Amino acid sequence: MSHKLRVGVIMGGRSGEHEVSIISGESVIESLDKNKYEVIPIGITKSGKWIADNVLNELKSGNNKELVEKILTPDPTNHELVALDDQNMANLGLDVVFPVLHGTYGEDGAIQGLFELANIPYVGSGVLGSSVAMDKVTMKKVVIWHGIEQVAFKSLLKNEWLNDKESNIKQIEKELTYPVFVKPANLGSSVGINKVKSKDELAKAIDIAFEFDRKIIIEQGLEDIKEIECAVLGNDEPRASLPGEIIPGDEFYSYQDKYIDGKSKNEIPAKLDEKVIKEIQGIAIKTFKALDLSGMARVDFFLTKDNKVILNEVNTIPGFTKISMYSKLWQASGLEYSDLLDELITLAIDRNKAKNELNTSYKPKTDWYK
Numbered sequence: 001m002s003h004k005l006r007v008g009v010i011m012g013g014r015s016g017e018h019e020v021s022i023i024s025g026e027s028v029i030e031s032l033d034k035n036k037y038e039v040i041p042i043g044i045t046k047s048g049k050w051i052a053d054n055v056l057n058e059l060k061s062g063n064n065k066e067l068v069e070k071i072l073t074p075d076p077t078n079h080e081l082v083a084l085d086d087q088n089m090a091n092l093g094l095d096v097v098f099p100v101l102h103g104t105y106g107e108d109g110a111i112q113g114l115f116e117l118a119n120i121p122y123v124g125s126g127v128l129g130s131s132v133a134m135d136k137v138t139m140k141k142v143v144i145w146h147g148i149e150q151v152a153f154k155s156l157l158k159n160e161w162l163n164d165k166e167s168n169i170k171q172i173e174k175e176l177t178y179p180v181f182v183k184p185a186n187l188g189s190s191v192g193i194n195k196v197k198s199k200d201e202l203a204k205a206i207d208i209a210f211e212f213d214r215k216i217i218i219e220q221g222l223e224d225i226k227e228i229e230c231a232v233l234g235n236d237e238p239r240a241s242l243p244g245e246i247i248p249g250d251e252f253y254s255y256q257d258k259y260i261d262g263k264s265k266n267e268i269p270a271k272l273d274e275k276v277i278k279e280i281q282g283i284a285i286k287t288f289k290a291l292d293l294s295g296m297a298r299v300d301f302f303l304t305k306d307n308k309v310i311l312n313e314v315n316t317i318p319g320f321t322k323i324s325m326y327s328k329l330w331q332a333s334g335l336e337y338s339d340l341l342d343e344l345i346t347l348a349i350d351r352n353k354a355k356n357e358l359n360t361s362y363k364p365k366t367d368w369y370k
Contacts, residue, residue: 004035004036004037004038005036005037005038005095005096005345006037006038006040006093006094006095006096007032007037007038007039007040007094007095007096007097007098007345008040008042008094008096008097008098009025009028009029009032009039009040009041009042009098009100010025010042010043010044010097010098010099010100010101010106010111011024011025011026011041011042011043011044011055011059011100011101012025012043012044012045012046012059012101013044013046013101013102013103013104013105013106014044014046014047014048014104014105015101015102015103015104015105015106015187016103016104016187016191016192016212017102017103017187017191018046020102020319021100021101021102021103021106022043022056022059022060023319023321024100024102024319024320024321024324025041025056025100025320026056027320027321027322027324028098028100028320028341029041029056031322031337031338031341032338032341033338033341033342036342037345040052040094041055041056042055043055043056043058043059044101044106045058045059048105050071050072072094072097072114072115072118072120073118074114074117074118094120095121096120096121096122096123096345096348096349097115097120097121097122097123097348098122098123098341098344098345098348099111099112099115099122099123099124099317100317100320101317102317102319103186103187103191104134104186104187106317107130107134107315107316107317108130108131108134108135108186109126109127109128109129109130109131109134112124112125112126112127112130113127119352119356120352121348121349121351121352121353122348122352123295123296123344123345123347123348124294124295124296124316124317124344124348125291125292125293125294125295125297125316126292126294128292129291129292129293129294129316130316132291132292133291133293133297133314133315133316134186134316135185135186135215136183136185136186136217136313137153137155137185137215137217139291139313139314140153140217142290142291143287143290143291143311145290146286146287146290148283148286148287148290148311149308149309149310149311150310150311150312151219151220151221151222151302151310151312152175152176152219152220153176153217153218153219153220154171154172154175154176154217154218155185155215155216155217155218156168156172156206156215156216156217156218157214157215158210158214158215158216161206161210165203168206169199169202169203172202172218173199176218176219176220177220178196178197178198178221179195179196179197179221179223180195180196180202180218180219180220180221181193181194181195181196181218181219181221182194182196182202182205182206182208182209182216182217182218183209183216183217183218183219184209184210184212184213184215184216185213185215185216185217186213186215187212187213191212192208192209192211192212192213193209194208194209195221206218222302222304222310224304224305225302225303225304225305225310226245226270226302226303227245227246227247227248227300227301227302227303227312228243228244228245228246228270228272228280228300228301228302228303228309229243229244229245229246229298229299229300229301229325229329230242230243230244230280230281230284230298230299230300230301230329231296231297231298231299231318231325231326231329231330231333232284232285232288232293232296232297232298232299233295233296233330233335233340233343233344233347234288234294234295234347235294235295235347235350235351236294238285238288238289238293239285240280240281240282240284240285241281241329241330241332241333241335242268242269242270242277242329242332242333243269243270243272243277243280243281243284243301243329244266244267244268244269244270244325244328244329244332245266245267245268245270245271245272246265246266246325247265247266247267266325266328268325268328268329268332269329269332269333272303273307276303276307276309279309280301280303280309283299283301283309283311284299284301287299287311287314288314291314293314293316294347294351295316295344295347295348295351296316296317296318296326296344297314297315297316297318298314298315298318298325298326298329299311299313299314299315300312300313300314300315322337327340
């Protein structure tokens, strides 16, 4: 009997997207082929505690004070979850990690750094790609260099705002016109985002965004546009799915619209000209490569009435249920959910293998350094 891969599915986390992550993680756990994988659910509580016992129930209840805490050791020779306070509990060895952590500490390169130290294969982008893509301001600065079109924007730090609110409002109004969108720089799922139509609304929206991040971004709003999303899959030779269209049930695709009211609609695939589809796919792949991403990403666009394609955001760990946009885009492109999970795990193992084939030491041919 062949060895089953032990896959640690990590969910929860210290993020405003904690609850969304649990939903995604539950879907991945349910859909991984149990004939191929031994699935190890791993939860991270809102306080940052790692748990591996009765994970889904405990994360949902939030009552995990008595649970045995575990950690993933950074020792590259020991891919185990180690119990911190119970010597009789067996440690859990892992072959690959599937993080389904949305937002801070999960999608921003933080936990990816731990996986790199442990030298354990993991699904998704590495430290650099994750951190750059997560920060909306840094991401935009990188893709500008690659000639990828996007909306006008202005970034703002919390201390700059608190030092002189009126001057900052004047500068925003000088550079941008209403409506604008105010967003935390490092958060997803539309958490902390507001559409602002006047000066009276601007200060309040900025204060709300600063509740979630020390850096925010104010973006020029566009009217009469389509919101298009495209899924990308691969490592150094990625491919793009057919694009889909989000039809918001509100003024924009808000957290309320995504997860509570459910008024938004999806059109998959989007009804677009073949030329526009090819352009969207090409820019999605170009963005993926520009940010040095791997595994997966969902690239979001605006499409104007005259078919101008404008990059909006990049999500390196997008919502991952069977009915999430990322998985549905691949299904429409001929790749079923369980096969998508298989490919992501294979990509993770391949990337780790390639990295381990690199030299990690160097001996000069001469003693020039003495």
